[in-house]
Amino acid sequence: MAQATISARIDSSDKSAFDSFCNDVGISSSSAINMFIKAVLREHRIPFPIYNDPFYSDSNMAFLRDGVQALNEGRGTIHELIEEND
Numbered sequence: 001m002a003q004a005t006i007s008a009r010i011d012s013s014d015k016s017a018f019d020s021f022c023n024d025v026g027i028s029s030s031s032a033i034n035m036f037i038k039a040v041l042r043e044h045r046i047p048f049p050i051y052n053d054p055f056y057s058d059s060n061m062a063f064l065r066d067g068v069q070a071l072n073e074g075r076g077t078i079h080e081l082i083e084e085n086d
Contacts, residue, residue: 006033018032
C-alpha cells in the first residue's frame with residue numbers, strides 16, 4: 001500500500017500535550033491520527049461531538065429560527081446575491 005504524508009500546523013504546546021497523551025496510552029501520534037482518519041472514513045462524519053461552535057450558540061440558533069419563521073410568514077425580503085468581489 002502506498003503511503004502519503006499529511007502535514008498540519010498546530011500550536012506547539014498542543015503538539016507536546018498530544019504526543020504526551022499518545023505516549024501515555026501506548027500509541028504513536030501517527031497511529032492516533034490514522035485512527036481518526038479511519039473513523040471519519042468509516043462513519044462519514046467527524047467521530048465526536050464538536051462543541052463551542054459559535055454558529056450553534058443559543059442566540060444564533062434563536063436568530064435563525066426567527067428568520068425562518070419570518071420567511072414562512074411571508075415577511076422576507078428578496079434581493080439579488082451580493083458577490084464578495086462586487
